[in-house]
Protein backbone atom coordinates (compact mmCIF):
# COMPACT_ATOMS: atom_id res chain seq x y z
CA UNK A 77 0.00 0.00 0.00
CA UNK A 78 1.30 3.44 -0.90
CA UNK A 79 0.93 5.37 2.35
CA UNK A 80 2.60 8.51 0.95
CA UNK A 81 -0.44 9.14 -1.21
CA UNK A 82 -2.81 9.12 1.73
CA UNK A 83 -2.39 12.65 3.04
CA UNK A 84 -2.79 14.60 -0.18
CA UNK A 85 -5.80 12.46 -1.06
CA UNK A 86 -7.32 13.23 2.35
CA UNK A 87 -6.79 16.97 1.96
CA UNK A 88 -8.27 16.78 -1.45
CA UNK A 89 -11.41 15.16 -0.16
CA UNK A 90 -11.78 17.86 2.48
CA UNK A 91 -11.55 20.56 -0.20
CA UNK A 92 -13.99 18.65 -2.40
CA UNK A 93 -16.38 18.40 0.49
CA UNK A 94 -16.29 22.15 1.16
CA UNK A 95 -16.85 22.89 -2.51
CA UNK A 96 -19.77 20.49 -2.63
CA UNK A 97 -21.34 22.05 0.47
CA UNK A 98 -20.87 25.47 -1.07
CA UNK A 99 -22.46 24.37 -4.32
CA UNK A 100 -25.38 23.05 -2.24
CA UNK A 101 -25.83 26.43 -0.56
CA UNK A 102 -23.85 26.14 2.67
CA UNK A 103 -21.48 29.07 3.24
CA UNK A 104 -17.91 28.63 4.42
CA UNK A 105 -18.64 30.13 7.83
CA UNK A 106 -21.61 27.85 8.48
CA UNK A 107 -19.63 24.81 7.33
CA UNK A 108 -16.71 25.72 9.58
CA UNK A 109 -19.00 26.35 12.54
CA UNK A 110 -20.41 22.86 12.09
CA UNK A 111 -16.90 21.41 11.87
CA UNK A 112 -15.94 22.99 15.18
CA UNK A 113 -19.00 21.50 16.85
CA UNK A 114 -18.29 18.11 15.33
CA UNK A 115 -14.74 18.17 16.68
CA UNK A 116 -16.21 17.94 20.18
CA UNK A 117 -18.50 14.99 19.49
CA UNK A 118 -16.24 12.06 18.66
CA UNK A 119 -16.77 10.23 21.95
CA UNK A 120 -20.55 10.70 21.77
CA UNK A 121 -20.58 9.32 18.26
CA UNK A 122 -18.42 6.38 19.30
CA UNK A 123 -20.98 5.52 21.98
CA UNK A 124 -23.82 5.68 19.46
CA UNK A 125 -21.87 3.44 17.08
CA UNK A 126 -21.26 0.92 19.86
CA UNK A 127 -24.99 0.65 20.57
CA UNK A 128 -25.66 0.28 16.82
CA UNK A 129 -23.07 -2.49 16.60
CA UNK A 130 -24.74 -4.40 19.43
CA UNK A 131 -28.24 -3.90 18.05
CA UNK A 132 -27.16 -4.85 14.54
CA UNK A 133 -25.97 -8.21 15.85
CA UNK A 134 -29.15 -8.61 17.88
CA UNK A 135 -31.24 -8.19 14.72
CA UNK A 136 -28.97 -10.38 12.61
CA UNK A 137 -29.00 -13.10 15.26
CA UNK A 138 -32.80 -13.01 15.36
CA UNK A 139 -32.98 -13.36 11.56
CA UNK A 140 -30.55 -16.26 11.48
CA UNK A 141 -32.20 -18.02 14.39
CA UNK A 142 -35.62 -17.75 12.71
CA UNK A 143 -34.08 -19.13 9.50
CA UNK A 144 -35.17 -16.26 7.31
CA UNK A 145 -35.00 -17.61 3.78
CA UNK A 146 -35.60 -16.37 0.26
CA UNK A 147 -39.10 -17.84 0.41
CA UNK A 148 -39.88 -15.49 3.34
CA UNK A 149 -39.62 -12.50 1.01
CA UNK A 150 -42.55 -13.70 -1.12
CA UNK A 151 -45.84 -12.18 -0.07
CA UNK A 152 -49.33 -13.60 -0.12
CA UNK A 153 -52.60 -12.26 -1.51
CA UNK A 154 -56.25 -12.77 -0.67
CA UNK A 155 -56.80 -14.23 2.79
CA UNK A 156 -53.09 -14.66 3.31
CA UNK A 157 -53.24 -18.14 4.84
CA UNK A 158 -49.91 -19.85 5.51
CA UNK A 159 -47.87 -16.72 4.97
CA UNK A 160 -44.40 -18.02 5.79
CA UNK A 161 -42.75 -14.61 5.46
CA UNK A 162 -45.25 -12.93 7.78
CA UNK A 163 -45.03 -15.68 10.39
CA UNK A 164 -41.24 -15.75 10.30
CA UNK A 165 -41.03 -11.95 10.56
CA UNK A 166 -43.22 -12.06 13.65
CA UNK A 167 -40.82 -14.61 15.17
CA UNK A 168 -37.90 -12.30 14.31
CA UNK A 169 -39.58 -9.38 16.10
CA UNK A 170 -40.34 -11.54 19.12
CA UNK A 171 -36.70 -12.58 19.22
CA UNK A 172 -35.36 -9.01 18.87
CA UNK A 173 -37.62 -7.81 21.71
CA UNK A 174 -37.08 -11.00 23.75
CA UNK A 175 -40.82 -11.59 23.98
CA UNK A 176 -42.95 -14.71 23.59
CA UNK A 177 -44.74 -13.39 20.55
CA UNK A 178 -45.26 -10.47 18.17
CA UNK A 179 -47.76 -9.12 15.67
CA UNK A 180 -46.20 -7.18 12.77
CA UNK A 181 -48.59 -6.21 10.01
CA UNK A 182 -49.13 -3.77 7.16
CA UNK A 183 -52.81 -3.79 8.21
CA UNK A 184 -51.74 -1.87 11.33
CA UNK A 185 -51.89 1.55 9.73
CA UNK A 186 -49.75 3.68 12.07
CA UNK A 187 -48.49 4.02 15.63
CA UNK A 188 -51.78 5.29 17.01
CA UNK A 189 -53.57 2.32 15.47
CA UNK A 190 -51.06 -0.12 16.98
CA UNK A 191 -51.55 1.43 20.43
CA UNK A 192 -55.34 1.55 20.07
CA UNK A 193 -55.27 -2.09 19.01
CA UNK A 194 -53.25 -3.11 22.06
CA UNK A 195 -55.62 -1.23 24.37
CA UNK A 196 -58.93 -2.18 22.78
CA UNK A 197 -58.06 -5.85 22.53
CA UNK A 198 -56.81 -6.25 26.08
CA UNK A 199 -59.30 -4.11 28.00
CA UNK A 200 -62.92 -5.09 28.66
CA UNK A 201 -65.89 -3.01 29.81
CA UNK A 202 -65.46 -2.13 33.47
CA UNK A 203 -61.66 -2.23 33.29
CA UNK A 204 -59.52 0.79 34.03
CA UNK A 205 -56.48 2.05 32.15
CA UNK A 206 -53.78 3.90 34.09
CA UNK A 207 -51.08 6.24 32.80
CA UNK A 208 -48.54 6.76 35.60
CA UNK A 209 -46.40 9.10 33.46
CA UNK A 210 -48.83 11.94 32.81
CA UNK A 211 -50.73 12.90 29.71
CA UNK A 212 -50.32 10.49 26.80
CA UNK A 213 -49.50 11.36 23.19
CA UNK A 214 -52.02 13.69 21.58
CA UNK A 215 -53.71 11.16 19.34
CA UNK A 216 -54.22 8.75 22.24
CA UNK A 217 -56.44 11.25 24.01
CA UNK A 218 -59.13 10.43 21.47
CA UNK A 219 -58.48 6.69 21.66
CA UNK A 220 -58.94 6.80 25.42
CA UNK A 221 -61.75 9.34 25.35
CA UNK A 222 -59.97 12.08 27.33
CA UNK A 223 -61.28 14.21 24.48
CA UNK A 224 -64.73 12.92 23.51
CA UNK A 225 -64.40 10.79 20.41
CA UNK A 226 -66.42 8.27 18.47
CA UNK A 227 -65.42 4.69 19.28
CA UNK A 228 -63.20 5.64 22.22
CA UNK A 229 -62.46 3.30 25.14
CA UNK A 230 -64.71 5.51 27.22
CA UNK A 231 -67.69 4.74 24.97
CA UNK A 232 -67.10 1.06 25.77
CA UNK A 233 -67.17 1.66 29.50
CA UNK A 234 -63.41 1.55 30.03
CA UNK A 235 -62.29 4.23 32.46
CA UNK A 236 -59.01 6.09 32.60
CA UNK A 237 -56.86 7.39 35.37
CA UNK A 238 -53.67 9.43 35.14
CA UNK A 239 -50.90 10.23 37.60
CA UNK A 240 -48.68 13.10 36.53
CA UNK A 241 -44.92 13.09 36.88
CA UNK A 242 -43.53 15.15 39.75
CA UNK A 243 -42.27 18.65 38.92
CA UNK A 244 -38.69 17.30 38.78
CA UNK A 245 -39.73 14.63 36.24
CA UNK A 246 -39.71 11.79 38.79
CA UNK A 247 -42.44 9.20 39.26
CA UNK A 248 -45.11 10.05 41.83
CA UNK A 249 -44.91 6.63 43.50
CA UNK A 250 -47.33 7.59 46.24
CA UNK A 251 -49.86 8.84 43.70
CA UNK A 252 -49.42 5.72 41.57
CA UNK A 253 -49.93 3.37 44.52
CA UNK A 254 -53.09 5.32 45.37
CA UNK A 255 -54.40 5.14 41.79
CA UNK A 256 -54.17 1.35 41.54
CA UNK A 257 -57.52 -0.24 42.30
CA UNK A 258 -59.46 -3.44 41.66
CA UNK A 259 -60.49 -2.18 38.20
CA UNK A 260 -56.93 -1.39 37.03
CA UNK A 261 -56.16 -3.81 34.21
CA UNK A 262 -53.53 -2.18 32.03
CA UNK A 263 -50.86 0.45 32.60
CA UNK A 264 -49.61 2.49 29.65
CA UNK A 265 -46.12 3.95 29.84
CA UNK A 266 -44.99 6.32 27.11
CA UNK A 267 -41.23 6.14 26.65
CA UNK A 268 -40.70 9.20 24.48
CA UNK A 269 -41.59 12.68 25.63
CA UNK A 270 -43.44 13.23 22.34
CA UNK A 271 -44.30 16.93 22.15
CA UNK A 272 -44.03 17.53 25.89
CA UNK A 273 -41.17 19.03 27.82
CA UNK A 274 -40.73 16.19 30.30
CA UNK A 275 -37.63 14.01 29.96
CA UNK A 276 -37.87 10.88 27.84
CA UNK A 277 -37.82 7.76 30.01
CA UNK A 278 -34.76 5.55 29.86
CA UNK A 279 -35.26 1.78 29.69
CA UNK A 280 -33.79 1.61 33.19
CA UNK A 281 -36.36 4.03 34.61
CA UNK A 282 -39.18 2.18 32.85
CA UNK A 283 -37.90 -1.01 34.52
CA UNK A 284 -38.00 0.64 37.95
CA UNK A 285 -41.56 1.78 37.40
CA UNK A 286 -42.69 -1.65 36.20
CA UNK A 287 -41.02 -3.33 39.20
CA UNK A 288 -42.93 -0.99 41.51
CA UNK A 289 -46.23 -1.73 39.76
CA UNK A 290 -45.70 -5.51 39.60
CA UNK A 291 -44.75 -5.67 43.28
CA UNK A 292 -48.23 -4.36 44.06
CA UNK A 293 -50.20 -5.87 41.20
CA UNK A 294 -48.49 -8.77 39.41
CA UNK A 295 -51.67 -9.35 37.39
CA UNK A 296 -51.78 -6.04 35.50
CA UNK A 297 -50.52 -5.67 31.94
CA UNK A 298 -47.66 -3.18 31.63
CA UNK A 299 -47.63 -1.75 28.12
CA UNK A 300 -44.98 0.62 26.76
CA UNK A 301 -45.55 3.06 23.89
CA UNK A 302 -42.12 2.47 22.36
CA UNK A 303 -42.44 5.00 19.50
CA UNK A 304 -39.12 6.67 18.63
CA UNK A 305 -37.28 4.59 21.25
CA UNK A 306 -36.42 1.38 19.39
CA UNK A 307 -32.68 0.65 19.07
CA UNK A 308 -31.65 3.86 20.83
CA UNK A 309 -30.39 1.76 23.75
CA UNK A 310 -28.99 -1.78 23.83
CA UNK A 311 -32.08 -3.03 25.65
CA UNK A 312 -35.79 -2.47 25.17
CA UNK A 313 -38.61 -2.07 27.71
CA UNK A 314 -39.52 -5.73 27.17
CA UNK A 315 -36.11 -6.60 28.66
CA UNK A 316 -37.08 -4.92 31.93
CA UNK A 317 -40.53 -6.36 32.52
CA UNK A 318 -42.88 -4.74 29.99
CA UNK A 319 -45.60 -7.21 28.98
CA UNK A 320 -46.27 -5.45 25.71
CA UNK A 321 -44.23 -2.99 23.60
CA UNK A 322 -45.87 -1.17 20.72
CA UNK A 323 -44.64 1.03 17.90
CA UNK A 324 -44.82 2.26 14.32
CA UNK A 325 -42.89 0.91 11.34
CA UNK A 326 -42.58 4.35 9.75
CA UNK A 327 -40.41 5.27 12.72
CA UNK A 328 -37.25 3.53 13.98
CA UNK A 329 -37.91 -0.21 13.42
CA UNK A 330 -38.93 0.21 9.77
CA UNK A 331 -35.46 1.55 9.04
CA UNK A 332 -36.92 4.04 6.55
CA UNK A 333 -37.88 1.25 4.14
CA UNK A 334 -41.17 -0.01 5.56
CA UNK A 335 -43.88 1.91 3.67
CA UNK A 336 -46.58 1.31 6.32
CA UNK A 337 -47.19 -0.79 9.42
CA UNK A 338 -47.03 -1.24 13.14
CA UNK A 339 -45.88 -3.85 15.62
CA UNK A 340 -46.79 -5.27 19.01
CA UNK A 341 -44.39 -7.57 20.87
CA UNK A 342 -45.12 -9.23 24.19
CA UNK A 343 -46.76 -12.06 26.08
CA UNK A 344 -48.52 -14.57 23.86
CA UNK A 345 -51.93 -14.01 25.40
CA UNK A 346 -51.91 -10.23 24.84
CA UNK A 347 -50.66 -10.63 21.27
CA UNK A 348 -53.36 -13.21 20.51
CA UNK A 349 -56.01 -10.83 21.86
CA UNK A 350 -54.68 -8.13 19.55
CA UNK A 351 -54.72 -10.46 16.53
CA UNK A 352 -58.37 -11.39 17.12
CA UNK A 353 -59.23 -7.72 17.36
CA UNK A 354 -57.19 -6.69 14.30
CA UNK A 355 -58.90 -9.20 12.03
CA UNK A 356 -61.85 -11.02 13.56
CA UNK A 357 -62.80 -13.36 16.38
CA UNK A 358 -62.20 -16.85 15.05
CA UNK A 359 -59.69 -15.73 12.44
CA UNK A 360 -57.02 -13.92 14.43
CA UNK A 361 -53.50 -13.98 13.05
CA UNK A 362 -54.17 -16.67 10.42
CA UNK A 363 -55.36 -14.09 7.90
CA UNK A 364 -53.86 -10.85 6.62
CA UNK A 365 -52.09 -10.98 3.27
CA UNK A 366 -48.67 -9.41 3.31
CA UNK A 367 -48.90 -8.44 -0.39
CA UNK A 368 -45.52 -7.04 -1.44
CA UNK A 369 -44.29 -5.40 1.76
CA UNK A 370 -42.21 -8.19 3.32
CA UNK A 371 -38.85 -7.37 1.69
CA UNK A 372 -39.07 -3.80 3.00
CA UNK A 373 -40.11 -4.99 6.49
CA UNK A 374 -37.17 -7.40 6.71
CA UNK A 375 -34.60 -5.11 5.11
CA UNK A 376 -35.86 -2.11 7.05
CA UNK A 377 -35.52 -3.97 10.35
CA UNK A 378 -32.04 -5.06 9.30
CA UNK A 379 -31.05 -1.42 8.67
CA UNK A 380 -32.93 0.00 11.67
CA UNK A 381 -30.03 -0.05 14.18
CA UNK A 382 -27.73 2.03 11.94
CA UNK A 383 -30.54 4.27 10.68
CA UNK A 384 -31.49 4.99 14.30
CA UNK A 385 -27.82 5.74 15.02
CA UNK A 386 -27.74 8.22 12.11
CA UNK A 387 -30.80 9.98 13.46
CA UNK A 388 -29.27 10.08 16.94
CA UNK A 389 -26.05 11.62 15.64
CA UNK A 390 -28.12 14.30 13.92
CA UNK A 391 -29.98 15.00 17.16
CA UNK A 392 -26.77 15.24 19.19
CA UNK A 393 -25.15 17.46 16.55
CA UNK A 394 -28.15 19.81 16.45
CA UNK A 395 -28.34 19.98 20.25
CA UNK A 396 -24.70 20.97 20.53
CA UNK A 397 -24.81 23.38 17.62
CA UNK A 398 -27.90 25.27 18.77
CA UNK A 399 -26.85 25.18 22.40
CA UNK A 400 -23.59 26.80 21.39
CA UNK A 401 -25.59 29.54 19.66
CA UNK A 402 -27.37 30.25 22.93
CA UNK A 403 -30.71 28.48 22.43
CA UNK A 404 -32.38 26.22 24.90
CA UNK A 405 -32.35 22.63 23.64
CA UNK A 406 -34.00 19.48 24.98
CA UNK A 407 -32.28 17.10 25.56
CA UNK A 408 -29.18 19.24 26.11
CA UNK A 409 -25.88 18.66 24.35
CA UNK A 410 -24.46 16.28 26.94
CA UNK A 411 -27.45 14.27 28.17
CA UNK A 412 -27.74 10.59 27.35
CA UNK A 413 -30.39 9.81 24.75
CA UNK A 414 -33.48 7.63 25.06
CA UNK A 415 -35.31 8.62 21.87
CA UNK A 416 -34.46 10.34 18.58
CA UNK A 417 -36.42 13.57 19.09
CA UNK A 418 -34.63 16.89 19.51
CA UNK A 419 -36.35 20.10 20.57
CA UNK A 420 -34.88 23.56 20.05
CA UNK A 421 -36.64 26.59 21.53
CA UNK A 422 -36.29 29.77 19.49
CA UNK A 423 -38.74 32.09 21.25
CA UNK A 424 -39.28 33.70 17.85
CA UNK A 425 -41.64 32.71 15.02
CA UNK A 426 -39.32 33.72 12.14
CA UNK A 427 -36.59 31.48 13.49
CA UNK A 428 -38.96 28.51 13.77
CA UNK A 429 -40.01 29.04 10.15
CA UNK A 430 -36.41 29.44 8.95
CA UNK A 431 -35.40 26.20 10.67
CA UNK A 432 -38.18 24.29 8.96
CA UNK A 433 -37.30 25.85 5.61
CA UNK A 434 -33.77 24.56 6.05
CA UNK A 435 -34.92 20.99 6.75
CA UNK A 436 -37.19 21.11 3.71
CA UNK A 437 -34.50 22.58 1.45
CA UNK A 438 -32.17 19.73 2.43
CA UNK A 439 -34.65 16.97 1.56
CA UNK A 440 -34.23 14.41 -1.22
CA UNK A 441 -37.92 14.80 -2.16
CA UNK A 442 -39.81 18.12 -2.46
CA UNK A 443 -36.74 20.23 -1.64
CA UNK A 444 -38.13 22.95 -3.90
CA UNK A 445 -41.31 23.52 -1.90
CA UNK A 446 -41.63 26.05 0.90
CA UNK A 447 -43.18 24.86 4.16
CA UNK A 448 -45.78 27.24 5.55
CA UNK A 449 -47.71 27.43 8.81
CA UNK A 450 -51.26 26.08 8.46
CA UNK A 451 -54.32 25.36 10.56
CA UNK A 452 -53.98 21.67 11.23
CA UNK A 453 -57.09 19.89 12.55
CA UNK A 454 -56.87 19.15 16.24
CA UNK A 455 -54.37 21.90 17.09
CA UNK A 456 -55.14 25.17 18.83
CA UNK A 457 -52.55 27.15 16.85
CA UNK A 458 -51.04 27.03 13.40
CA UNK A 459 -48.38 24.37 12.85
CA UNK A 460 -45.40 24.38 10.49
CA UNK A 461 -44.02 21.09 9.19
CA UNK A 462 -41.04 20.22 7.06
CA UNK A 463 -40.67 16.82 5.47
CA UNK A 464 -39.37 15.67 2.16
CA UNK A 465 -39.65 11.96 2.66
CA UNK A 466 -39.68 8.89 0.44
CA UNK A 467 -42.41 7.47 2.68
CA UNK A 468 -45.18 9.98 3.32
CA UNK A 469 -45.22 11.15 6.92
CA UNK A 470 -42.22 9.03 7.85
CA UNK A 471 -40.50 10.57 10.83
CA UNK A 472 -37.43 8.35 10.80
CA UNK A 473 -36.58 10.46 7.76
CA UNK A 474 -35.27 13.97 8.45
CA UNK A 475 -38.30 16.02 9.44
CA UNK A 476 -39.31 18.89 11.69
CA UNK A 477 -42.42 20.55 12.99
CA UNK A 478 -43.53 23.06 15.56
CA UNK A 479 -46.63 24.90 16.72
CA UNK A 480 -46.65 28.61 15.82
CA UNK A 481 -47.04 29.82 19.39
CA UNK A 482 -44.69 30.70 22.23
CA UNK A 483 -42.15 29.43 23.07
CA UNK A 484 -41.72 28.68 19.33
CA UNK A 485 -40.03 25.33 19.74
CA UNK A 486 -39.18 23.08 16.86
CA UNK A 487 -39.25 19.30 17.27
CA UNK A 488 -37.05 17.59 14.83
CA UNK A 489 -36.11 13.97 14.27
CA UNK A 490 -34.79 11.45 11.85
CA UNK A 491 -32.19 11.24 9.15
CA UNK A 492 -31.71 8.00 7.24
CA UNK A 493 -27.98 8.65 7.00
CA UNK A 494 -25.70 10.74 9.18
CA UNK A 495 -24.24 12.68 6.21
CA UNK A 496 -27.76 13.74 5.28
CA UNK A 497 -28.70 14.68 8.84
CA UNK A 498 -25.53 16.77 9.07
CA UNK A 499 -26.29 18.56 5.83
CA UNK A 500 -29.89 19.20 6.87
CA UNK A 501 -28.91 20.72 10.19
CA UNK A 502 -26.31 22.95 8.54
CA UNK A 503 -29.01 24.06 6.10
CA UNK A 504 -31.23 25.14 9.01
CA UNK A 505 -28.39 27.28 10.32
CA UNK A 506 -27.74 28.64 6.83
CA UNK A 507 -31.39 29.79 6.55
CA UNK A 508 -31.21 31.50 9.94
CA UNK A 509 -28.00 33.29 8.94
CA UNK A 510 -29.28 34.29 5.49
CA UNK A 511 -32.38 35.86 7.01
CA UNK A 512 -30.20 37.86 9.36
CA UNK A 513 -31.75 36.18 12.40
CA UNK A 514 -28.46 34.99 13.91
CA UNK A 515 -24.74 35.37 13.47
CA UNK A 516 -22.33 32.47 13.70
CA UNK A 517 -19.46 33.47 15.87
CA UNK A 518 -17.32 30.77 17.38
CA UNK A 519 -15.58 32.62 20.18
Ligand SMILES: *Cc1c(COP(=O)(O)O)cnc(C)c1O
Pocket residue numbers: 186187188189191213215266267268269270301303304324
Ligand atom coordinates in the same frame (compact mmCIF):
# COMPACT_ATOMS: atom_id res chain seq x y z
C1 LIG B 1 -45.63 8.94 16.76
C2 LIG B 1 -46.12 8.57 18.09
C3 LIG B 1 -47.36 7.99 18.28
C4 LIG B 1 -48.38 7.83 17.19
O1 LIG B 1 -47.89 7.32 16.03
P1 LIG B 1 -48.55 7.72 14.62
O2 LIG B 1 -47.86 6.78 13.70
O3 LIG B 1 -48.22 9.15 14.37
O4 LIG B 1 -50.00 7.47 14.70
C5 LIG B 1 -47.70 7.61 19.56
N1 LIG B 1 -46.88 7.82 20.59
C6 LIG B 1 -45.68 8.40 20.45
C7 LIG B 1 -44.80 8.61 21.64
C8 LIG B 1 -45.25 8.79 19.21
O5 LIG B 1 -44.06 9.35 19.05
